[in-house]
Amino acid sequence: MLTIAGLSKRYAKGDKALDDVSLSIPAGQVVGLIGPSGAGKSTLIRCMNRLVEPTSGSIRLGDTEITRLGGMGLRRARRRMGMIFQEYALVERLTVMENVLSGRLGYVGFWRAFLRRFPQADVDRAFAVLDRVGLMDHVDKRADELSGGQRQRVGIARALVQEPDIMLVDEPTASLDPKTSRQIMRLIVEVCAERRLAAIVNTHDVALAQMFVQRIIGLKAGRTVFDGPPEALDTDVLTAIYGEEDWSRTIREAEDDAVEEAAAEDAVRVLRVQATPSAVARTL
Numbered sequence: 001m002l003t004i005a006g007l008s009k010r011y012a013k014g015d016k017a018l019d020d021v022s023l024s025i026p027a028g029q030v031v032g033l034i035g036p037s038g039a040g041k042s043t044l045i046r047c048m049n050r051l052v053e054p055t056s057g058s059i060r061l062g063d064t065e066i067t068r069l070g071g072m073g074l075r076r077a078r079r080r081m082g083m084i085f086q087e088y089a090l091v092e093r094l095t096v097m098e099n100v101l102s103g104r105l106g107y108v109g110f111w112r113a114f115l116r117r118f119p120q121a122d123v124d125r126a127f128a129v130l131d132r133v134g135l136m137d138h139v140d141k142r143a144d145e146l147s148g149g150q151r152q153r154v155g156i157a158r159a160l161v162q163e164p165d166i167m168l169v170d171e172p173t174a175s176l177d178p179k180t181s182r183q184i185m186r187l188i189v190e191v192c193a194e195r196r197l198a199a200i201v202n203t204h205d206v207a208l209a210q211m212f213v214q215r216i217i218g219l220k221a222g223r224t225v226f227d228g229p230p231e232a233l234d235t236d237v238l239t240a241i242y243g244e245e246d247w248s249r250t251i252r253e254a255e256d257d258a259v260e261e262a263a264a265e266d267a268v269r270v271l272r273v274q275a276t277p278s279a280v281a282r283t284l
């Protein structure tokens with residue numbers, strides 16, 4: 001469980017980026033964080049792992065008050081937070097496996113990490129998560145040989161191998177095409193549900209968030225202006241968060257895309273079934 005209470009952030013030069021934000025997220029819940037540019041979404045995510053220092057307020061992960069930690073305590077707490085980034089943040093010249101194992105760096109000693117001698121249990125964990133994200137055929141490829149969607153799968157695997165309690169996800173699909181975006185979003189939601197992970201997904205893609213997450217939080221000028229289920233996010237609320245835009249069209253287009261994609265996947269499935277020997281025998 002993540003509990004944020006009265007969180008505010010004022011940067012040295014500038015307005016308040018976060019203004020008295022309070023929310024709590026139970027284990028297993030995936031929350032979409034939406035809002036216009038400058039609303040404070042990245043600041044909120046960065047305050048949670050203290051890449052940005054909050055000005056006031058409390059952030060509790062389980063029983064741990066994150067805002068009071070320093071040194072070793074903070075490093076331990078960060079191990080419990082899996083980060084997924086827009087630009088993947090992979091080491092391009094390292095292999096998929098090495099990138100995923102880097103998610104265990106918070107657990108192994110300096111020399112082991114330096115010599116890249118990870119315990120067998122970590123290698124086993126890495127294989128398990130690579131299998132889950134569908135990259136078993138790419139384990140030894142270098143990161144720079146992968147497509148955008150594959151890179152983000154490595155990013156997800158690297159976060160999962162940490163065995164975190166929460167996932168902090170910053171614009172995971174901003175560099176991907178619409179179809180790959182849906183696959184990646186679906187994967188994030190599924191793995192969080194399987195492992196009972198709380199997650200915050202910062203996204204500009206309202207339609208994608210509505211399609212996949214259980215709860216949406218809307219930020220505007222550092223304040224929470226919406227917190228509810230995706231179906232309650234109607235055009236009035238969207239206009240209140242973002243201003244005037246033809247929301248019905250944006251959302252309808254995304255839904256049409258998803259329906260077309262599902263129909264195409266169904267067609268492929270039917271063709272595969274028809275092509276199996278038993279199906280061929282049945283038709284004779």
Ligand SMILES: Nc1ncnc2c1ncn2[C@@H]1O[C@H](COP(=O)(O)OP(=O)(O)OP(=O)(O)O)[C@@H](O)[C@H]1O
Binds near residue numbers: 037044
């Ligand atoms: N390092 C910084 N120093 C000063 N002001 C900052 C800094 N980082 C962010 N801000 C300001 O804080 C506010 C919130 O920014 P933040 O990046 O959190 O918004 P965001 O919702 O993530 O925006 P975007 O969707 O464009 O990434 C903005 O007004 C921004 O200019």
